[in-house]
Amino acid sequence: MQQGIKTLVVVGVGLIGGSFALALKRAGLVERVIGVGRTLENLQRALQLGVVDEISQDIADAVTQADMVLLATPVGQMGALLAAMADTLPAHTIVTDAGSTKSDVVALFRQHLPRQLARCVPAHPIAGSDLSGAVAAQYGLYENRKVVLAPLAETGADASELVSRLWQACGAKVHVMSAAEHDAVFAAVSHLPHLLAFAYVDMIAGKDDAARCFDFAATGFRDFTRIAGSHPEMWRDISLANRAALLSELDDYRAALGRLQALLAAGDGTGLAEVFDTARAARVAWNQRFMRQG
Amino acid sequence: MQQGIKTLVVVGVGLIGGSFALALKRAGLVERVIGVGRTLENLQRALQLGVVDEISQDIADAVTQADMVLLATPVGQMGALLAAMADTLPAHTIVTDAGSTKSDVVALFRQHLPRQLARCVPAHPIAGSDLSGAVAAQYGLYENRKVVLAPLAETGADASELVSRLWQACGAKVHVMSAAEHDAVFAAVSHLPHLLAFAYVDMIAGKDDAARCFDFAATGFRDFTRIAGSHPEMWRDISLANRAALLSELDDYRAALGRLQALLAAGDGTGLAEVFDTARAARVAWNQRFMRQG
Incomplete structure (x- = not known):
């Protein structure tokens, strides 16, 4: 686990979040994945399919165990999710996302996690599909795909590098640019x-x-x-x-x-x-x- | 050859015209195909590939032997082609096309073949591709594809029916509607x-x-x-x-x-x-x- 993490919390276990979890498990870079979501049925399916190891519908509780939190929900839900986790998020926990837009995610990080910006790594994996839900999660989704990291000025190099390494382990090519x-x-x-x-x-x-x-x-x-x-x-x-x-x-x-x-x-x-x-x-x-x- | 024709002239031996010729040959509904076109190299390739049996660059001469002429060129060339064949076209020869628009083809038939409208059958096979040239011709292109016939008021039922039957033999489903x-x-x-x-x-x-x-x-x-x-x-x-x-x-x-x-x-x-x-x-x-x- 030297290059990886112990506990990953994936919020929104669909195509994007689920495929990230599967790829990291296969690469041996994550020990335990906790899936968080609104729909219990989807979480239970993710558990059955082995996409996640545990499930939770209480994000404030789930993040207390996280080394990394991946927000893989529609961008419109991220504000509420960040607000819900802000008080319980451990100081060392890296927070990243998979949203399709970045300036707004940067603004949400600044608004909700102002004291943890060094651990915030806005990201966007370029892997579209019209499929959704835990059943859409698949090994190899990110092979040869691009992932854009759009770190804040405050983001720590160690946090960026860990997120970058994990995406590379999924087979992706990482590019860095500003949110704008x-x-x-x-x-x-x-x-x-x-x-x-x-x-x-x-x-x-x-x-x-x-x-x-x-x-x-x-x-x-x-x-x-x-x-x-x-x-x-x-x-x-x-x-x-x-x-x-x-x-x-x-x-x-x-x-x-x-x-x-x-x-x-x-x-x-x-x-x-x-x-x-x-x-x-x-x-x-x-x-x-x-x-x-x- | 009872249900088919003896000699088919295909003007424009590409994906559309070439695939029509191949399908009819395989169905045994045409005895001889003469390919006509602007580019000798493409015609020679069509001959090598067995898409056509003979080639010609003289449309006025080629159509004298035709039971049916298929215009499978871009619509913009059809006026000049019809003008070039008008004087030598035998009275019994059916003229059909594969153009993507029909009102303009109807107008061209009226302009150039005013005494043979009973033998004119405007048609449009719905089989798009970004491939072109004789090398693109393929068996089975029209399987389960739609073909629209847009007969003129003057078009004879026998001519429409023969064209319809040939397209059906290519595997296509024939629909009839007005050009407009x-x-x-x-x-x-x-x-x-x-x-x-x-x-x-x-x-x-x-x-x-x-x-x-x-x-x-x-x-x-x-x-x-x-x-x-x-x-x-x-x-x-x-x-x-x-x-x-x-x-x-x-x-x-x-x-x-x-x-x-x-x-x-x-x-x-x-x-x-x-x-x-x-x-x-x-x-x-x-x-x-x-x-x-x-």
């Missing part, structure tokens, strides 16, 4: 596409001929809209948490779409083809890199 | 998402921090943008050919996106979650039906 940098990048490449896909499917579903439209939707529609099957509560929280960056991306996208529509209205085939060409070249180059990374 | 109905549906479920994806990738590629954005793009980005890897020339043609319906969809989508942005700007989590919920429920229901259909 993180949020701008993810507004662009993750949060905006989710909003675009949600808005699109909502629009089609509201059409008079929605049934016929859905009848003829095919593989292009399937892939373009996959992320519209994502968890509404989670994406409401992410959208609100990263509101400023996301509003800025929406402004840019609506302007870009307006320019494309003007080209189409003018029958400007050359202009349309230029946009399509640029997009295709960028997408093809991106996909080749992405596939090489595995 | 077809174009409205496909503007919504296919052409709009392509424009949205092209505009999105073009926008990301133009960012100052594009390299970092692409670095952190993951599976959600991958699926959402897959169709932005589609053929620029083909999609320029489709966009222009279905301009009116597509402009209408773009108006609707930009309005929907404006409403979503207003909810976000107002911090209206309930309103956001309602849109996301509706979209998710519709996407999940659609996907279950789509997977059952295979």
Whole structure:
């Protein structure tokens, strides 16, 4: 246990938290995992599946035994959870998270754990899925995936390094950037596409001929809209948490779409083809890199 | 050959035309396939691969031997092709196409083949892919796929029935609707998402921090943008050919996106979650039906 920890408390035992626990157990880097959550049924399933060793619905009590607490819930729940654990959290315990936005998590740490900021390590594992719950937890989820750490100025190097080492043991590649940098990048490449896909499917579903439209939707529609099957509560929280960056991306996208529509209205085939060409070249180059990374 | 045809001329021997030829050969419903195209290298590859039996770069000559001509080129080339074959096309020859838009193809048939409209069968096989060229041709591409026939008022029942029978022999399910109905549906479920994806990738590629954005793009980005890897020339043609319906969809989508942005700007989590919920429920229901259909 020299490189690892004794007791990990995972708050929110779903795909993200559960897969972290499984990977660390397999690597022999955690001795005991306590699962904390709102839904007893999900916790019991996590216990049956061996994702966690113990379960608790009392976060204030559970954290008293923790060397590390991972918050793996939707971002919208984290404030209440941090408030609930603030009084009983041991001074040595590292607190990290797996939220999709970071500036808001930094603010929550500052608000609720002002005396323990040296032990706070905001993090974001990039491993999306439309699956959820303890049954979605899986070995190998983080193999070759990226994890962003966005430490505060106050975060201790030892805490950052331990969190980094654990993610690397899960097979992930760790990148460090500021919370603001993180949020701008993810507004662009993750949060905006989710909003675009949600808005699109909502629009089609509201059409008079929605049934016929859905009848003829095919593989292009399937892939373009996959992320519209994502968890509404989670994406409401992410959208609100990263509101400023996301509003800025929406402004840019609506302007870009307006320019494309003007080209189409003018029958400007050359202009349309230029946009399509640029997009295709960028997408093809991106996909080749992405596939090489595995 | 009672249910089939003797000589099929495929103009544009790529994924769509080549896979049609392969399926009909395997079904024993065509005796001889002549491939016509602009690129000699692609035609020679089609010949080597057994996708076609003969090749020609002279469409006026090739169609003199045809019982059926399939136009499987981008829609933007069809006018010139129909003009080139109009004078030599035998009276009995059926002319069909595989274009992604139908009102414009109907107009081209009326313009170039006004005395042979009884033999014209506008069609659209729903089998997208970002692959192209003769090497993309494959057996089984049309298994359980939909094909829309959009016959003119003048189209003879015998011509429609033969085209329908051949597509069914490829494994496809044939649906009949008007060209206008077809174009409205496909503007919504296919052409709009392509424009949205092209505009999105073009926008990301133009960012100052594009390299970092692409670095952190993951599976959600991958699926959402897959169709932005589609053929620029083909999609320029489709966009222009279905301009009116597509402009209408773009108006609707930009309005929907404006409403979503207003909810976000107002911090209206309930309103956001309602849109996301509706979209998710519709996407999940659609996907279950789509997977059952295979």
